Amino acid sequence: MLTVIDGPMQPVIAGAPIAEREQRVTFNCSSSSQPLSQFSWFFNGSQVATGSVYETGPLTLASHGEYTCVAFNNVTVRNSTVSKMLTIIEAITSVMVKRNKLPIASDNLTLTCEVTGRYDTIDWMKDNRSLVLNNNLNSDITISNNSLHFSPVKVSNDGNYQCVATNLFGPHISPKYQLLVNYGPLSVNISGPGLVVIGSVINANLKCSADSRPTSEYWWKYINKSLPATGPLMAVGISLKNARIYTCVAKNPLTNISMSKTISLDVTGPSPVPPFQSRVV
Incomplete structure (x- = not known):
C-alpha cells in the first residue's frame, strides 16, 4: 500500500459573503491534503479559532472584514491560505405604513413607508397585489422616495396598503394599513x-x-x-x-x-x- 503524502491544496471557504447585524455566520474550510490538514482561522490578521468550521457570534458592524482560513499539513510542513470578505449591513427590523393626516375625500394624503434598517428599494401593494400606477384609475397617485401621494384621495382608494422594503436578504413586508376615506354627507x-x-x-x-x-x-x-x-x-x-x-x-x-x-x-x-x-x- 503506497500512500503519497501531499498537500494541503488551495483551501475553499463555504459561507455567506453578506450578513445582517445580530446574525451568526458559519464558515466551513476544506482542503485536499494527505494526511488531513489542521485549520486555523484569522480575522483581520488575528487568530480567532481552530478547526475546519468557524461560527461567529452575533455580528456587529465591527465584524465586517476579511476572514482567513489557513490549512496546515504537519507532515509536509506546508500550509495554504484562502480569505473571504464578510460584509455586515444593518438589519431591517421594522417596516410600517404611516399616514400624514386624517384621510378625507378631496384632500391630499400621503402614506409613508417607515423602515428601521438599511434597504435598497421600496415597493407598494394594495389588497395583496402590486400597486401599478400606469393606468387611468391611479392617475392621481404618485410615488416619490418612500411615500405614496394621493392628489386628492378618493373613496375609490379604499383598501389595504402595504409597503415592501427590500435589501440584499430579500423583501420585508409591512403590516396592512387599512385606508378608509372619510366623506360626506353626500345625501x-x-x-x-x-x-x-x-x-x-x-x-x-x-x-x-x-x-x-x-x-x-x-x-x-x-x-x-x-x-x-x-x-x-x-x-x-x-x-x-x-x-x-x-x-x-x-x-x-x-x-x-x-x-x-x-x-x-x-x-x-x-x-x-x-x-x-x-x-x-
Whole structure:
C-alpha cells in the first residue's frame, strides 16, 4: 500500500459573503491534503479559532472584514491560505405604513413607508397585489422616495396598503394599513308618514339617514328652531299643532360638512262616522 503524502491544496471557504447585524455566520474550510490538514482561522490578521468550521457570534458592524482560513499539513510542513470578505449591513427590523393626516375625500394624503434598517428599494401593494400606477384609475397617485401621494384621495382608494422594503436578504413586508376615506354627507333622506289621522296612531316616527363616513350626527328642527330630539329617530305626537315641516340636519364630525332634508307632516281629524241606516226587509 503506497500512500503519497501531499498537500494541503488551495483551501475553499463555504459561507455567506453578506450578513445582517445580530446574525451568526458559519464558515466551513476544506482542503485536499494527505494526511488531513489542521485549520486555523484569522480575522483581520488575528487568530480567532481552530478547526475546519468557524461560527461567529452575533455580528456587529465591527465584524465586517476579511476572514482567513489557513490549512496546515504537519507532515509536509506546508500550509495554504484562502480569505473571504464578510460584509455586515444593518438589519431591517421594522417596516410600517404611516399616514400624514386624517384621510378625507378631496384632500391630499400621503402614506409613508417607515423602515428601521438599511434597504435598497421600496415597493407598494394594495389588497395583496402590486400597486401599478400606469393606468387611468391611479392617475392621481404618485410615488416619490418612500411615500405614496394621493392628489386628492378618493373613496375609490379604499383598501389595504402595504409597503415592501427590500435589501440584499430579500423583501420585508409591512403590516396592512387599512385606508378608509372619510366623506360626506353626500345625501340625506327622511322616511316617515306624510299624512296621519288623529287617533290612528300615537306618534309619527320619522327616521333620518345620510350617506357619510363616519356616521353623521343628527338633530331636528322646525321653523329654524331646534328640537330637543337628537339622533336619527324622532317620534312626533299626533295632534293638529304638530302638523308642520320638520328638518333633519346631518353633520359629519370629521369632514365638518352638514346637509339637511325636510319633510311635511300633515295631521287630520278622524273621519266622520256614517249615520246609521235602517234596513227594511
